[in-house]
Amino acid sequence: MSTIKEVAELAGVxxxxxxxxxxGSVPVSVALREKVLAAINKLDYxxxxxxxxxxxxxxRTLGIVVPDLTIPFYPQVIRSAETTARVLGYSVIxxxxxxxxxxxxxxLSLLRSQRVDGVLLVIASGQGSDGHVxxxxxxxxxxxxxxxxxxxxxxxxxxxxxxxxxxxxVSHLISRGHRRIAIVTGPLTLRNERERLAGYKAALRRAxxxxxxxxxxxxxxxxxxxxATCESHILRAPGRPSALFCTNGVTGLGALRxxxxxxxxxxxxxxxxxxxxxxxxxxxxPGITSVVQPAQEIGSKAAQILIDRIKNGINSRNRIDIRLPxxxxxRESSGAPKKRRSSGLIxxxx
Amino acid sequence: MSTIKEVAELAGVxxxxxxxxxxGSVPVSVALREKVLAAINKLDYxxxxxxxxxxxxxxRTLGIVVPDLTIPFYPQVIRSAETTARVLGYSVIxxxxxxxxxxxxxxLSLLRSQRVDGVLLVIASGQGSDGHVxxxxxxxxxxxxxxxxxxxxxxxxxxxxxxxxxxxxVSHLISRGHRRIAIVTGPLTLRNERERLAGYKAALRRAxxxxxxxxxxxxxxxxxxxxATCESHILRAPGRPSALFCTNGVTGLGALRxxxxxxxxxxxxxxxxxxxxxxxxxxxxPGITSVVQPAQEIGSKAAQILIDRIKNGINSRNRIDIRLPxxxxxRESSGAPKKRRSSGLIxxxx
DNA sequence: CTGTTAGCGCATTCAT
DNA sequence: ATGAATGCGCTAACAG
Numbered sequence: 266m267s268t269i270k271e272v273a274e275l276a277g278v279x280x281x282x283x284x285x286x287x288x289g290s291v292p293v294s295v296a297l298r299e300k301v302l303a304a305i306n307k308l309d310y311x312x313x314x315x316x317x318x319x320x321x322x323x324x325r326t327l328g329i330v331v332p333d334l335t336i337p338f339y340p341q342v343i344r345s346a347e348t349t350a351r352v353l354g355y356s357v358i359x360x361x362x363x364x365x366x367x368x369x370x371x372x373l374s375l376l377r378s379q380r381v382d383g384v385l386l387v388i389a390s391g392q393g394s395d396g397h398v399x400x401x402x403x404x405x406x407x408x409x410x411x412x413x414x415x416x417x418x419x420x421x422x423x424x425x426x427x428x429x430x431x432x433x434x435v436s437h438l439i440s441r442g443h444r445r446i447a448i449v450t451g452p453l454t455l456r457n458e459r460e461r462l463a464g465y466k467a468a469l470r471r472a473x474x475x476x477x478x479x480x481x482x483x484x485x486x487x488x489x490x491x492x493a494t495c496e497s498h499i500l501r502a503p504g505r506p507s508a509l510f511c512t513n514g515v516t517g518l519g520a521l522r523x524x525x526x527x528x529x530x531x532x533x534x535x536x537x538x539x540x541x542x543x544x545x546x547x548x549x550x551p552g553i554t555s556v557v558q559p560a561q562e563i564g565s566k567a568a569q570i571l572i573d574r575i576k577n578g579i580n581s582r583n584r585i586d587i588r589l590p591x592x593x594x595x596r597e598s599s600g601a602p603k604k605r606r607s608s609g610l611i612x613x614x615x
Numbered sequence: 616m617s618t619i620k621e622v623a624e625l626a627g628v629x630x631x632x633x634x635x636x637x638x639g640s641v642p643v644s645v646a647l648r649e650k651v652l653a654a655i656n657k658l659d660y661x662x663x664x665x666x667x668x669x670x671x672x673x674x675r676t677l678g679i680v681v682p683d684l685t686i687p688f689y690p691q692v693i694r695s696a697e698t699t700a701r702v703l704g705y706s707v708i709x710x711x712x713x714x715x716x717x718x719x720x721x722x723l724s725l726l727r728s729q730r731v732d733g734v735l736l737v738i739a740s741g742q743g744s745d746g747h748v749x750x751x752x753x754x755x756x757x758x759x760x761x762x763x764x765x766x767x768x769x770x771x772x773x774x775x776x777x778x779x780x781x782x783x784x785v786s787h788l789i790s791r792g793h794r795r796i797a798i799v800t801g802p803l804t805l806r807n808e809r810e811r812l813a814g815y816k817a818a819l820r821r822a823x824x825x826x827x828x829x830x831x832x833x834x835x836x837x838x839x840x841x842x843a844t845c846e847s848h849i850l851r852a853p854g855r856p857s858a859l860f861c862t863n864g865v866t867g868l869g870a871l872r873x874x875x876x877x878x879x880x881x882x883x884x885x886x887x888x889x890x891x892x893x894x895x896x897x898x899x900x901p902g903i904t905s906v907v908q909p910a911q912e913i914g915s916k917a918a919q920i921l922i923d924r925i926k927n928g929i930n931s932r933n934r935i936d937i938r939l940p941x942x943x944x945x946r947e948s949s950g951a952p953k954k955r956r957s958s959g960l961i962x963x964x965x
Numbered sequence: 966c967t968g969t970t971a972g973c974g975c976a977t978t979c980a981t
Numbered sequence: 982a983t984g985a986a987t988g989c990g991c992t993a994a995c996a997g
Binding site for chain 3: 618619620630631633634635637638640641662663665666667668669670671
Binding site: 278280281282285291292293294316318319320321322 | 966967968969970972973974975
């Protein structure tokens with residue numbers, strides 16, 4: 266890899282001049298510029314961002330940490346964040362936290378060591394101290410949290426209107442005649458999950474239904490755990506709900522797997538709705554009624570806000586909290602309840 | 616962000632000593648080490664990788680460029696490459712090429728500028744000069760190509776046994792009684808697509824079936840293009856094939872969409888098999904017969920080879936070409952052909 | 966317009 | 982075992 270010095274020598278100019286034609290901020294005569302460009306080309310010279318960053322104290326790079334790259338929602342977010350960032354002159358590097366607080370700490374530390382100019386953060390749900398998140402934010406490097414919001418931390422954020430979205434989905438199930446609706450949530454240590462749960466409860470109450478704790482199933486965000494939890498509940502036939510609402514794609518797919526594994530199907534045996542898309546609904550059956558989040562907009566907005574903070578300073582304006590509306594895609598899985606013995610509650614409340 | 620100098624001052628030692636305790640290569644007395652550690656902790660000091668890299672000329676970072684983060688196969692590969700790399704002391708940064716040669720060039724340039732120690736590359740299919748790939752490899756920075764292989768370039772590679780895998784899937788369709796099988800491939804500028812096509816032809820020939828060009832449908836790797844191409848072929852009823860084989864997830868989903876949009880279904884109206892998983896088969900119908908690639912192993916192996924090259928030098932051994940076997944998951948979509956008017960070919964050949 | 970120069974933060978000799 | 986000094990490649994401030 267050649268250096269700026271070699272380019273300068275080959276072009277017969279000073280390194281300052283080379284730097285100027287690269288940076289473009291200082292005018293250079295056409296003659297010299299062309300000589301420099303030719304040298305750059307001949308040498309296949311790639312400016313050393315490392316050295317540049319050391320000098321400028323800026324990397325024009327954003328870090329984004331997500332819990333799991335293989336959850337389809339995150340690649341969508343990353344991709345749109347990246348697209349937006351590129352337009353604004355930034356590149357983004359993505360790292361996994363495996364949804365573990367420990368790994369998240371390492372990931373953040375790596376990003377800080379790499380001196381990214383700012384970070385987009387989807388916090389991990391695994392327990393453990395989140396002191397490092399506070400520390401990070403306190404350290405004055407710009408941070409925007411997205412999708413999942415930390416508690417008790419002053420930070421810019423972008424996410425969906427959790428409560429409203431959940432309420433919408435549950436209300437829809439109610440409108441289909443369901444009264445006994447279970448919710449499968451991820452860890453309630455996550456604020457979003459709590460809000461989605463609140464939306465669920467609000468919908469029930471508005472319909473005159475009293476939420477019962479036996480229908481609130483909290484699970485870890487791992488397929489196995491979700492399946493095990495659902496099985497233990499669903500198989501307990503007497504209290505079986507007529508509909509299931511899942512607050513995210515992981516619990517959604519896990520619950521559905523459980524339903525199928527138990528020999529049931531949706532909507533015939535149990536109605537179903539979930540946050541996030543589980544499959545291509547135009548091709549695969551059953552079509553799943555889903556709360557679709559504006560993943561693109563979330564990523565794009567978050568990147569914009571972050572870059573704005575980077576450019577204008579962290580205190581340029583008050584905290585920004587963006588809440589984007591979700592869309593309810595109604596499909597077959599949210600059918601009406603079967604009228605049969607297990608629906609005792611329906612008559613008692615309706 | 617504090618510097619090594621500040622740590623040294625707070626600890627009352629020289630920066631050399633601080634560097635020594637961080638690096639661990641030079642012995643430091645317990646007393647001083649503890650003072651240093653305490654200072655690091657108090658200051659929330661994060662070593663500046665940038666400065667370190669400038670000095671050491673190594674970043675302990677791998678770059679990986681993939682055509683599209685939202686194709687589920689790639690996050691799997693990235694994730695496992697990352698896991699393997701981390702164990703070996705490397706981190707990885709992922710960037711998209713949008714399957715465009717131009718963007719790929721930019722991405723690679725960025726990575727070089729960032730001075731990654733090596734790159735994992737899934738080449739873009741979009742046309743355009745791939746001179747920059749050759750240049751990259753010629754520049755002696757370690758590169759391992761995975762999934763898709765470039766033509767005429769000496770480079771380590773890891774991918775699936777394309778021809779064998781395709782042949783296996785097509786043979787399976789043949790064993791189900793299909794004789795008129797169409798193939799939907801991505802751009803044949805990609806060597807892998809050509810090999811998969813070759814596997815398809817081999818399977819046909821082995822069964823005494825002459826491949827015909829009217830059943831070889833080449834498309835771009837965009838959902839819209841795939842759908843349009845398939846539509847124009849499938850709707851031409853007289854020559855309609857009784858089975859479809861797709862060489863990747865993008866053409867697979869696109870073709871399936873087309874089938875459904877045309878009011879048909881699989882396997883009833885047309886049998887179907889594809890590279891890559893399209894949906895969770897334990898939950899959604901129809902289950903799709905799929906050639907499943909060992910994504911984890913691909914990512915992990917590629918990372919290992921790359922890091923080996925980084926450590927032992929680019930000429931430490933001969934070119935490594937790893938071909939991993941794929942698995943055929945047989946599901947409903949590859950059912951037997953319907954015996955009806957459109958299957959004229961069956962009797963004429965069988 | 967063009968060239969010279971002083972660090973950016975750190976790992977590393979080389980002394981001590 | 983510790984510290985002082987050097988330079989990695991580059992940008993920016995300045996001088997010419």
